Amino acid sequence: xxxxxxxxxxxxxxxxxxxSAATFAVFFLGPKFVGADVARNFxxxxxxxxxxxxxxxxxxxxxxxxxxxxxxxxxxxxGRTFGSGETARDCPVPCLGYSFKTDLPVWNQMTDRLxxxxxxxxxxxxxxxxxxxxxxxxxxxxxxxxxxRAAMSVALAGVSLPVYFTGLVAxxxxxxxxxxxxxVHYSGFTDNPAxxxxxxxxxxxxxxxxxxxxxxxxxxANMLETMGEDYIRTxxxxxxxxxxxxxxxxxxxxxxxxxxxxGLDLGGLLGGAILTESVFGFPGVxxxxxxxxxxxxxxxxxxVTLFAGFFIxxxxxxxxxxxxxxxxxxxxS
Amino acid sequence: MTQEMIESAAAPRGAASAFLExxxxxxxxxxxDGLVKSVDGLSFQLEKxxxxxxxxxxxxxxxxxxxxxxxxxxxxxxHLSGEVWLDGTELIGASKEEVRKLRGxxxxxxxxxxxxxxxxxxxxxxxxxxxxxxxxxVSRKAARARAVEMLERVGIPTPDKRVDDYPHQxxxxxxxxxxxxMSLSCNPELLIADEPTTALDVTVxxxxxxxxxxxxxxxxSAIIMITHxxxxxxxxxxxxxxxxxxxxxxxxxxxxxxxxxxxxxTWGLLSSVTRLDRVREDRLKPIAGSPPSLINVPNGCAxxxxxxxxxxxxxxxxTVVPELVDAGKGHLVRCHLSAKERQDIFLKxxxxxx
Numbered sequence: 141x142x143x144x145x146x147x148x149x150x151x152x153x154x155x156x157x158x159x160s161a162a163t164f165a166v167f168f169l170g171p172k173f174v175g176a177d178v179a180r181n182f183x184x185x186x187x188x189x190x191x192x193x194x195x196x197x198x199x200x201x202x203x204x205x206x207x208x209x210x211x212x213x214x215x216x217x218x219g220r221t222f223g224s225g226e227t228a229r230d231c232p233v234p235c236l237g238y239s240f241k242t243d244l245p246v247w248n249q250m251t252d253r254l255x256x257x258x259x260x261x262x263x264x265x266x267x268x269x270x271x272x273x274x275x276x277x278x279x280x281x282x283x284x285x286x287x288x289r290a291a292m293s294v295a296l297a298g299v300s301l302p303v304y305f306t307g308l309v310a311x312x313x314x315x316x317x318x319x320x321x322x323x324v325h326y327s328g329f330t331d332n333p334a335x336x337x338x339x340x341x342x343x344x345x346x347x348x349x350x351x352x353x354x355x356x357x358x359x360x361a362n363m364l365e366t367m368g369e370d371y372i373r374t375x376x377x378x379x380x381x382x383x384x385x386x387x388x389x390x391x392x393x394x395x396x397x398x399x400x401x402x403g404l405d406l407g408g409l410l411g412g413a414i415l416t417e418s419v420f421g422f423p424g425v426x427x428x429x430x431x432x433x434x435x436x437x438x439x440x441x442x443x444v445t446l447f448a449g450f451f452i453x454x455x456x457x458x459x460x461x462x463x464x465x466x467x468x469x470x471x472x473s
Numbered sequence: 474m475t476q477e478m479i480e481s482a483a484a485p486r487g488a489a490s491a492f493l494e495x496x497x498x499x500x501x502x503x504x505x506d507g508l509v510k511s512v513d514g515l516s517f518q519l520e521k522x523x524x525x526x527x528x529x530x531x532x533x534x535x536x537x538x539x540x541x542x543x544x545x546x547x548x549x550x551x552h553l554s555g556e557v558w559l560d561g562t563e564l565i566g567a568s569k570e571e572v573r574k575l576r577g578x579x580x581x582x583x584x585x586x587x588x589x590x591x592x593x594x595x596x597x598x599x600x601x602x603x604x605x606x607x608x609x610x611v612s613r614k615a616a617r618a619r620a621v622e623m624l625e626r627v628g629i630p631t632p633d634k635r636v637d638d639y640p641h642q643x644x645x646x647x648x649x650x651x652x653x654x655m656s657l658s659c660n661p662e663l664l665i666a667d668e669p670t671t672a673l674d675v676t677v678x679x680x681x682x683x684x685x686x687x688x689x690x691x692x693x694s695a696i697i698m699i700t701h702x703x704x705x706x707x708x709x710x711x712x713x714x715x716x717x718x719x720x721x722x723x724x725x726x727x728x729x730x731x732x733x734x735x736x737x738x739t740w741g742l743l744s745s746v747t748r749l750d751r752v753r754e755d756r757l758k759p760i761a762g763s764p765p766s767l768i769n770v771p772n773g774c775a776x777x778x779x780x781x782x783x784x785x786x787x788x789x790x791x792t793v794v795p796e797l798v799d800a801g802k803g804h805l806v807r808c809h810l811s812a813k814e815r816q817d818i819f820l821k822x823x824x825x826x827x
Contacts, residue, residue, distance in 0.1 A: 379577030
């Protein structure tokens with residue numbers, strides 16, 4: 141097991157290199173192919189040859205691409221210094237560069253916004269996991285009943301409706317009309333937990349609705365399949381009460397794939413719940429990414445991509461390790 | 474089973490005297506395509522310490538019968554009727570909870586294919602202990618000790634270590650032993666073994682059968698052995714029930730059915746057995762055709778489309794369902810041919826080829 145984890149961690153490092161190189165190439169090399177010049181976006185309204193060269197030098201875009209990438213990677217592991225002489229500024233480890241637009245360190249920008257994204261993703265994750273699985277199980281056990289049909293119809297709607305629809309509807313109904321949640325905005329957990337939770341209710345529900353629908357359908361399908369397995373018949377033949385058969389024998393097996401998918405979904409969201417954050421104006425990592433893309437703020441885009449990639453890869457690793465505990469047939473060596 | 478009993482099936486009387494008695498058991502499944510009559514009027518008796526073999530092709534209703542006895546159709550869409558008496562208790566009309574309490578303790582089942590019948594996420598020991606603890610108020614520790622004891626009894630080496638293994642860590646034969654250990658953990662008085670040796674190689678098969686026989690001697694349990702392996706039947710059972718299309722077509726002691734088979738379907742079954750002790754003839758003789766669809770069971774005798782002697786019934790074969798009648802000494806057969814016709818055909822045409 142230990143060796144497996146170490147091997148996988150090495151794999152994560154390699155993968156992150158590939159992700160960073162690919163992202164770097166796309167954003168720094170890509171514009172060259174279409175004759176665009178990234179520096180031009182950042183040299184102000186009156187842009188002449190002179191200022192363009194200065195901007196390039198300042199942003200480090202005058203160096204060859206592999207030098208730029210090398211410096212970028214070096215920055216992450218040992219830090220780097222931008223500029224020289226008077227204007228030199230140190231960028232401490234882990235250095236993801238400075239924003240082209242705001243001149244703020246990318247790392248700090250992201251760590252500032254992580255609590256927002258984490259609050260959103262983890263809260264919503266718990267809601268959709270509990271509600272989705274609960275509805276899925278009830279539906280499976282009451283297959284074909286009115287409850288099952290209604291739940292699955294709602295689930296179908298949930299899968300089909302994007303957050304920018306449900307989010308706006310939720311805002312207009314619960315925030316503007318009924319005024320249950322006025323002026324929804326992010327407020328830090330440490331400042332006022334009650335305020336934090338109250339502001340997150342609508343985003344949580346909107347984000348969770350989307351996923352809960354998928355989980356309900358998935359759980360229902362898994363549960364139906366599991367309850368038809370031979371070992372369920374064996375459990376009944378032992379004389380176990382039906383409740384125990386369902387809870388211990390059925391649920392246990394049906395839940396395993398859900399755990400996997402939950403890990404991956406949550407990992408994906410930690411890199412930024414772009415739509416939800418945008419709709420509710422939450423300053424999370426996803427919002428940062430959207431803004432950065434609009435402004436061609438390459439270091440930020442790169443940073444967010446690496447962040448998102450890191451969470452997904454780590455989620456994969458954690459899920460694989462967890463799986464060995466959940467399913468005794470899986471053993472890594 | 475006697476003539477008197479067959480008659481009683483139509484007009485049920487009070488509690489049964491036999492340890493296990495089925496009276497006109499019917500298990501029907503309504504489906505979109507029609508009513509599937511998996512078991513259609515099955516009656517038999519079984520005493521403690523005795524073994525009944527049930528043979529028949531896939532889909533003849535063998536497994537459905539055993540699940541019905543255990544009450545595992547309760548709460549499903551299956552329609553059950555008739556009576557199942559176990560030691561003086563009628564099970565079809567009993568409440569779910571009542572039957573559940575008997576299940577695993579008084580009656581237990583050994584399933585075929587133990588890999589899929591054992592839960593992959595729990596250790597062998599915990600699955601056996603679980604079966605024991607439902608019906609016995611004991612501590613976890615005591616239940617675990619019981620699991621080790623049961624594993625030892627079914628011949629698993631170093632049971633105190635293997636008790637913590639998962640099913641996938643066991644070989645096929647060991648899994649079947651573990652399955653048996655689980656079924657026997659509460660000393661059931663009725664044991665239903667559904668093709669317990671099908672997935673096993675021959676040497677292991679013999680060990681498992683020996684094991685069952687020893688356990689039967691020890692506990693005096695009644696055993697129902699469901700199989701399509703006539704070799705196992707010859708070895709193991711006292712009475713034999715041949716099923717076809719959800720009905721009993723022949724019933725008798727194993728010697729009667731093997732040496733004086735009465736029903737053309739039984740002749741077919743016996744003819745299709747490989748015999749190593751005979752000169753190799755050109756071919757085995759399979760029964761022509763395929764098992765009937767249970768949605769659309771043939772009119773009259775369910776076997777008539779495949780029966781080579783059907784023309785001799787004068788049209789009755791395809792119109793009238795034959796009664797199960799006593800052909801002497803409780804040897805029952807469901808056939809339109811007269812006793813004499815059957816005797817002639819068997820002696821002249823069938824016996825020489827067996």
